């Protein structure tokens with residue numbers, strides 16, 4: 001008997017008080033829905049932000065001079081970029097490897113001078129998969145070659161400088177000896193991202209032009225940026241690459257290069273865990289209440305059952321099976337309720353422009369898209385299902401124990 | 416009947432049961448000695464509070480004697496642990512209570528079958544026994560009804576069928592007819608009596624209804640927790 005019959009009895013028992021059971025199942029389903037959607041938004045956003053951070057900064061994994069992180073000067077360079085690139089590309093997680101010179105510059109026109117960050121790149125090797133803002137070029141285009149005489153400016157910066165397409169600008173930077181050097185360029189592109197920090201403070205230059213001005217060899221750069229398949233593997237990839245890339249260099253992950261963003265994300269993940277614990281407590285309270293009340297209503301019935309030969313253990317199992325059913329039906333309902341909105345949010349997304357505003361927003365220099373998408377990591381979905389399930393079973397423990405402790409002589413008298 | 420060798424099923428020796436209620440001790444049983452033999456059809460009667468329910472609960476391993484010896488089928492109940500008592504109730508005792516005996520979510524058929532399932536009896540055998548018994552108690556065709564779709568008397572018949580199906584040493588019925596009208600009570604007693612005669616099932620039932628008492632072949636009268644009359648009646 002045990003297994004099958006107890007399971008059937010438990011199933012019928014949960015439907016004895018339809019209203020109560022429907023309420024409990026709805027609360028489990030709603031809890032699951034909230035947990036999946038909120039975790040899904042976070043997972044997707046963080047993935048996007050991290051990928052974006054990688055595509056704006058130094059990739060998922062950055063190889064640079066070991067002192068550059070603390071003392072970012074033009075004297076701390078990587079001198080064997082080609083070898084590093086070649087060996088990094090052998091790793092199967094690695095998708096793209098690019099070489100860059102980054103730093104600060106002063107850009108001047110007749111109207112004035114403004115400080116800005118610069119990123120010198122190889123236009124033939126980079127596209128928006130390695131440098132996201134390439135797709136934000138609203139006027140002009142990417143350089144034709146790495147020796148191009150052009151410069152691409154943020155829209156706000158260009159406006160401040162009074163520079164238009166084709167205008168001549170002078171950029172000044174410090175070379176490895178600390179000497180001031182300067183270059184001449186024509187504005188060949190304008191970028192508009194919506195993120196104020198970028199639009200007013202970034203310029204892009206062709207790498208070989210900058211190498212010439214700084215006196216770098218053609219195999220020399222500030223960083224080698226590595227882009228990988230799955231951002232969550234950054235740490236492992238960094239570990240593998242660091243073994244190959246020599247003692248003078250440091251191999252860092254995106255979060256080591258961009259600690260502000262990493263801090264923001266871990267704070268948000270902390271928030272998500274708090275949210276999930278809150279949901280768990282709500283689910284647990286609902287199930288506990290349902291089961292406890294229903295056990296207290298059935299004390300006489302349990303007394304009769306024990307009198308005719310049910311063991312305390314089988315009554316315990318009966319109530320545990322009832323919580324199992326509640327949990328399973330709740331999870332299935334949760335999946336049904338969540339599926340529609342989830343697929344909508346995963347494919348179309350929710351446009352939050354109205355709430356965030358046209359100006360866009362940024363975190364630690366990374367622009368955030370105003371469209372919310374979901375994309376939960378499979379292991380997080382499994383975790384939520386597991387948590388709901390375990391919460392259900394734990395909530396059933398006390399009511400089940402109480403059922404097994406029934407004293408028939410006392411309860412059978414209660415009619 | 417006296418010429419047939421009698422096999423004791425239930426033996427009580429100097430049994431007392433004292434309940435502590437606040438500061439006072441209530442002596443529900445005060446040294447009760449009684450032997451019930453296989454195949455007997457016994458009524459336990461007496462005024463309210465005389466100890467009828469208490470004695471049935473003690474025989475059925477639901478309650479524990481404060482002193483004295485209780486054995487069922489030769490097994491001393493005081494030597495059994497919780498698990499063994501549970502198995503004793505399942506295999507050796509059948510219970511029929513005053514009312515609401517059935518498990519509400521199970522059908523008539525399933526209720527009649529449930530104790531056999533607990534005993535691990537095969538499905539075919541369960542089916543045979545249940546179908547036979549349901550026709551014996553006059554409930555064929557009502558297998559699929561839930562308890563709330565049955566009258567009080569019909570529910571009691573299912574409870575009797577359930578108890579007998581499990582093939583116990585003794586069936587204990589505490590005022591099984593108290594909640595039904597006298598015609599229904601008569602029919603229930605007919606059923607119990609027939610089963611007792613045909614199958615040799617041992618019944619002990621309590622009652623304070625003289626008409627019900629009259630149907631018994633042995634009457635044990637309690638007053639204040641003691642046996643005052645124990646008589647065998649002519650086998651009518």
Ligand SMILES: Nc1ncnc2c1ncn2[C@@H]1O[C@H](COP(=O)(O)OP(=O)(O)OP(=O)(O)O)[C@@H](O)[C@H]1O
Pocket residue numbers: 434435436441442443461462463464465466467468469470623
């Ligand atoms: N749990 C208990 N706590 C205290 N006293 C109890 C308890 N159960 C029974 N008693 C007392 O024990 C005595 C015997 O009770 P019992 O229920 O056996 O009587 P009864 O013969 O079945 O009565 P009735 O005909 O009213 O059912 C009564 O005085 C009763 O008050």
Ligand SMILES: [Mg+2]
Pocket residue numbers: 467468469589
């Ligand atoms: Mg009584």
